[in-house]
Amino acid sequence: MPLIVMCGYPCSGKTRRAEELKLCFEQNTDRKVHIVGDAALGVEKNTVYADSQKEKNVRASLKAEVERKVNKGDIVILDSLNYIKGYRYELFCLIKHAQTPQCLVYCLTSDEVSTTWNTNRDAAEQYTQEIFDALVLRFEAPDSRNRWDSPLFTILKDDTIPFEDISDALFKRKAPPPNQSTQSQPLSSSNFLYELDKITQEVLMAICNAQKTSVPGDLVPVPGATEKISF
Numbered sequence: 001m002p003l004i005v006m007c008g009y010p011c012s013g014k015t016r017r018a019e020e021l022k023l024c025f026e027q028n029t030d031r032k033v034h035i036v037g038d039a040a041l042g043v044e045k046n047t048v049y050a051d052s053q054k055e056k057n058v059r060a061s062l063k064a065e066v067e068r069k070v071n072k073g074d075i076v077i078l079d080s081l082n083y084i085k086g087y088r089y090e091l092f093c094l095i096k097h098a099q100t101p102q103c104l105v106y107c108l109t110s111d112e113v114s115t116t117w118n119t120n121r122d123a124a125e126q127y128t129q130e131i132f133d134a135l136v137l138r139f140e141a142p143d144s145r146n147r148w149d150s151p152l153f154t155i156l157k158d159d160t161i162p163f164e165d166i167s168d169a170l171f172k173r174k175a176p177p178p179n180q181s182t183q184s185q186p187l188s189s190s191n192f193l194y195e196l197d198k199i200t201q202e203v204l205m206a207i208c209n210a211q212k213t214s215v216p217g218d219l220v221p222v223p224g225a226t227e228k229i230s231f
């Protein structure tokens with residue numbers, strides 16, 4: 001059902017918060033919670049984030065996994081950096097299409113705090129300083145004024161997770177309505193191509209005929225259109 005998108009600097013506590021949220025939902029509701037993230041994909045961070053093509057592939061796999069899991073019953077938490085504005089927008093289109101609500105949980109830490117946590121964690125889980133710095137530099141902070149970053153919950157390192165507010169945002173709010181770009185297109189009628197060809201021919205004929213008698217600046221009527229085109 002709803003999607004929770006985690007976001008934050010590398011090593012900003014996203015996984016920790018995602019696990020906390022999972023526990024809260026499991027204890028307070030009877031909904032299943034799926035965490036989709038780098039860990040489940042076995043992503044080798046320092047290799048993936050050093051190569052834009054590999055990173056793109058990982059993002060696509062995560063998105064596909066979210067798409068498979070977002071159904072009417074369960075909660076999906078996407079636990080990854082999600083630091084690219086355009087990618088968060090793509091996720092927003094996905095949930096619009098699936099007709100389900102979403103929210104963004106932003107683990108806000110300073111560069112220094114995340115660096116300290118990174119150096120204190122297991123060596124196998126650490127980002128190299130080079131990759132860490134590059135990711136901090138590339139980070140596009142969420143902005144609640146953007147539809148795709150809203151509702152936004154910003155959590156600082158010592159905050160208690162606002163479970164009630166997050167739950168209300170997901171379950172007491174309607175899914176964003178689909179629009180032309182996210183709605184499935186109706187199947188075209190069987191004579192669609194014939195009709196399209198016929199109308200295109202009519203327009204071409206009208207313009208070709210007008211060319212014989214028009215001078216630049218003349219307004220040429222087009223069959224089926226209310227506006228004329230300037231020759």
Ligand SMILES: Nc1ncnc2c1ncn2[C@@H]1O[C@H](COP(=O)(O)OP(=O)(O)OP(=O)(O)O)[C@@H](O)[C@H]1O
Nearest residue numbers: 009010011012013014015016017117120121157158
């Ligand atoms: N609120 C916190 N207070 C103290 N330490 C924390 C806090 N949150 C996370 N940490 C520490 O930071 C490290 C990374 O935490 P976590 O895996 O949750 O971060 P992450 O943002 O998911 O990392 P990644 O970018 O690798 O996915 C862990 O060692 C954890 O103990």
